[in-house]
Structure formats: structure tokens, C-alpha cells
Amino acid sequence: MLKRLDNIGIAVRDIQRSMAFYTEQLGLAGQAHGTEGSVQVGDLSLYLFQTQAPDAGAVGRTADYLHDPVGIDHLAFEVEDIARAGAELEAKGIVFAGPVVGDPGQFRYRGFSDPDGNMLYIIQK
Numbered sequence: 001m002l003k004r005l006d007n008i009g010i011a012v013r014d015i016q017r018s019m020a021f022y023t024e025q026l027g028l029a030g031q032a033h034g035t036e037g038s039v040q041v042g043d044l045s046l047y048l049f050q051t052q053a054p055d056a057g058a059v060g061r062t063a064d065y066l067h068d069p070v071g072i073d074h075l076a077f078e079v080e081d082i083a084r085a086g087a088e089l090e091a092k093g094i095v096f097a098g099p100v101v102g103d104p105g106q107f108r109y110r111g112f113s114d115p116d117g118n119m120l121y122i123i124q125k
Contacts, residue, residue, distance in 0.1 A: 007038070007045040008075065010118060015050040017115050022046065025092045026077075041077065061119040063097035063111040074111070074119035082108050082124040089122070 012018040019032045022039045028046075030039030035050035065073050079085035082100055090096070094112050102108035102124075109123045 005044060007047045008072075009047045009049065010114075010116075011051040011053070012048050012116050013051065014115070015048060018048050021115050022048070025089070025094060046075075061113075061117060063119065065119070068119075074121055076109065076121040076123045079122045079124055082110060082122055085122050086110055 010018075015032055015035050015037055019030065019037045019039070022028050023030050026039075028039040028041060030046075031037055032048070037048045038045045039048070040046075061068050061073060086096065086100065089112070097111045097113070100108050100110045107123070107125055109121045111119055111121045114120055
């Protein structure tokens with residue numbers, strides 16, 4: 001019945017700012033048209049759309065995810081070398097919520113937020 005996850009929709013306050021973040025800072029391929037756009041992560045699309053809600057804002061997501069409210073909590077992007085990827089992202093202006101969690105050779109992760117406060121992670125398996 002269900003074949004694969006095709007896209008994840010993310011409501012944003014400013015489509016141009018968010019597209020710049022996902023394409024220029026994270027290095028994902030994508031494009032915007034008017035108040036919507038998409039970026040590609042493998043065969044999955046992140047569909048970004050500019051919300052018209054007057055009080056738009058993320059729902060208080062933090063790197064302390066066990067205490068976050070109910071709902072989709074974060075997106076995690078797998079990288080080959082978490083130290084190198086972290087350094088490259090920092091050079092592009094990404095501010096991480098803390099250091100890498102996990103020991104070398106084990107599952108490791110490091111979190112940061114997009115411009116609207118949605119939690120994102122880089123992970124190394």
C-alpha cells in the first residue's frame with residue numbers, strides 16, 4: 001500500500017530566507033516559486049511554504065527532545081563525517097545547540113535550528 005515517503009511539508013514565515021538557509025547554508029538543491037519551494041534530500045523533498053498564519057512560529061522544539069510537545073519533532077540528515085560536516089556548517093553560519101553527542105564509532109548526532117526554530121540534526125551512524 002504505502003510505497004515511500006515522498007515529501008515533508010514545512011510551514012515557514014519567509015520563503016526566501018528559508019530557501020537561502022536550506023540551499024546556501026545546508027547545500028541542498030532546490031528552487032522557489034512565489035510563496036513556496038522545495039529542496040531535495042536524496043529522493044525525498046522538503047516542501048517549504050510561506051504560511052499566512054498571523055502568529056506563525058515553531059512549537060518550542062529544542063535539542064532536549066524528550067521534553068518537547070507532541071508532534072513531528074525534528075529532521076535528521078545523515079553525514080559521513082560528523083566533525084567535518086559540523087565544521088563546514090559552522091563556516092556557513094550554522095549555530096549548533098551543543099557539541100556532538102556520542103562516542104566515535106557509535107551513533108553520533110548534533111542539533112541546530114532552521115530560521116523558524118524547527119530542529120534539525122546531522123547524524124553519523
